[in-house]
Amino acid sequence: MEQYCLYLRKSRSDQEAEARGEGETLARHEQALLKLAEQHNLNVLTIYREVVSGETLAARPMMQQLLHEVEQGIWSGVLVMEVERLARGDTIDQGIVAQAFKFSDTKIITPMKTYDPNNEFDEEYFEFGLFMSRREYKTINRRLQRGRNASINEGKYVGSIPPFGYKRIKLENDKGFTLQPDLQEAEAVKLIFEWYAGKNGEQLGPALIAQRLDQLGIKPRKNNHWSESSIRNILINPVYIGMTKWQTRAQVKKSINGSVKKTRPRNHHPLLVKGLHPAIIDEQLFHQVNKKSDYTTPVNRSQNIQNPLASIIVCAKCGHKMVRRPYVNKPSMLICRQKDCDNIGASLELVEQTLIAALKEWVKDVKVTSDNLTVSPTNTLSLKIKQLTAIDNDLKIACTQMDKTYDLLEQGIYSIEKFSERFNTLSDKIQQLQIQQEQLASEIKKEKEEIKHRSAALPKVEKLIDIYWAIDDPAIRNNLLKEILDHVSYSKDTRMKKNQTEANFTLKIYPLILPKD
Template structure:
């Protein structure tokens, strides 16, 4: 075993975090020390240490685990040291199956301080899978206990969120567990101002969320994050019963769904959720809150059609140069006017333009790219030579890495023969480890560069013909197809228009766009 290539995987569990909160030793450092002692006892050379800071439920939420699994599948590691098998996968059966299969197909051993698991030994495999099953069962039990505890706290009037709503700060409850909310005087004034504007208007004028946003931004009142106000933020504030001394539970519970073969998470607003009396004081009186709810119910957003098709060929591509948000299409079907491209954020003064005009400018920019940036044959030859040079450098680094690993393996012989003391052994081992890490990093960097050069050649060969094809057939395509092809060719488009068009004149205000194509640098 000692001549193999081994990695170490460290991850905190929820129980570890609770233990640290009680003042116990930092978990990863303790586990790392234990596994290095195990490696020394088994004469195993650890080439890499992977530390997972997050405690995600699924593999998709654990980037370090994803990287380790990818390397395991490539056969890089002969074994992985871990404190217990439960640290590898605590998610659902799909994730556990992915982990089990990766170790089994690559014949990678799992090494713990008490046992070595061979995934291709039927008894070890059964023991390993049973360990994962028990881990999942324990995780679900802990999660249910935590959820029950959080719900019980909400019903007691305690605030269980990490981030307080605008207008409040989160404070510890004296002589009790948990937190409640305390009004922040300056922000509380703004909350009351927003509710009064929406409920009663200003100087006889009705004030909707867009007008309130303009008013707050004109007064240079910052949001909780220090940015500009937008209508959705105001609507969320007006809907939130926290301002009348209530608490909501499970209004936006996390839900899972499978999209394109991957598990994705979303937090849709629930139609039914629990509302409890809070321990915190109200900022808004009940009468004003009811008036706002009545007005909000009359101004519900239109439901999004499930069969909605793309009508904006530039959808998702055009970026407002002033505020950085994506610009959208505004139709004028009732008046017969042409659709315009606008920045949807009310605080932004970037002027809109007819969508067709911007579309024409984008096509002209693509035509210029075709004219000015056609790839010369010599360019492809240069990139091919670069790839050959990089491959030679990669081969040299791999040879160097192999030599360093042999040197590190021989350290154990010198230790056993008494030539090296433990201190000298560890010093030399760490030095070689640093050299191995440097060589490994250089290998990965060279592989990335080779892949980038190969991709550059491919994109260069495909990009101009795709542009020419788009220009030839553009007028025959529908909006979704135009948008699909444009997104293949363009990363994004910056848009700027400082002045409005002057009515009854033939001269329009200047529009500036900058098209960023998906071509290699």
């Protein structure tokens, strides 16, 4: 029997229509497509609802899943409101979508037309529809950018989240938004500038300001504690003297290894315009604070990774990533930067050496497990397989007994009461055996897959161990480790004694190569 699915995605015009109160788009489209399926007697099994907005396929997880299933030939057709809903990205994305439907011979069914990708005329019409969709997207995007630039030059606030110290409010009798001081937060902003400038005779740095705010019970919006970087960002933000800024972190696209990567580097010369909102900080105080070297000269940060364990080692106590702290006259340390975390840091070099040694032990364990799977009858997997065989036999016996119970009833040997009693007993037994059967079968499958994945990964891990210390570049080491590790948890409760060289911390490895649950 042919199988079909629905794909639902909002366009920008749909979002604008919802804002005007015209109803929820996906619900209306779903109802219309289900009615279309009913009219054509199509068997719809799955509905994909794309709830994120994204220009490219990489930003649309439901579309990626749909394309994967289309390529496998699972669906006879996909119902969608318009072909434009499938792809609005660049020509590469459009080609991927068109190719997936063509090679799998999957139809595209819309309320207006059914497209057969292997029909020459339908194929041209489909590709033309995708081209026009892309052109429309570009036109809308240019219009939106012009609107944003116009709003910025008028002093309006175009961001969605207001900076700390302000509320975002709708302009009266005009389109757009501006900012209004939040009385409590604005007072905290004034304290930050005054403490840093030393207006009251006590001059504090960003770290001490963060601690002072925490002690006073003044909380930031998203976290329980202030960070040094949050204080720095407030001190350099011209919004507090009544300015609006734009393009501080404009998106930059680069092609790296055949894929498009998006970054948002800091722009040290953003567009600044006099805003419609009132200032919280006096301009003289703001410029006094920003004359300090901390803010007039951008920090020169190397783009090269200096920590081979970057984004790999995770604090076992608070869950945050451990970071490298460099020193001038002694080796770098690996530390947790969270204020309330009591996880003690350790030498980065020692942690790295311990991790590689732990990987060597992991390799030995995998080899022993794989060998025991074939030669040892007492390993856990073998025992589970024996248990499953016994349950299968018990289940067959119980089903045979159930059949005999029906025979005895038909022969008049069992009364209705006796049959009901025997039936309920056997039903409960069969149900329990089936539950045990499913659970054991699932455990056996998972354990086999785990052993299979571990064994398959052995050559890669062994290769890494062989070449690791011959590599001098920390970035290359980091990339190699990320290929086999999801993360490694780190915990340490006692400090090392003088002249102590052995590790007194605990590492727990979470390989990336294990199958997902």
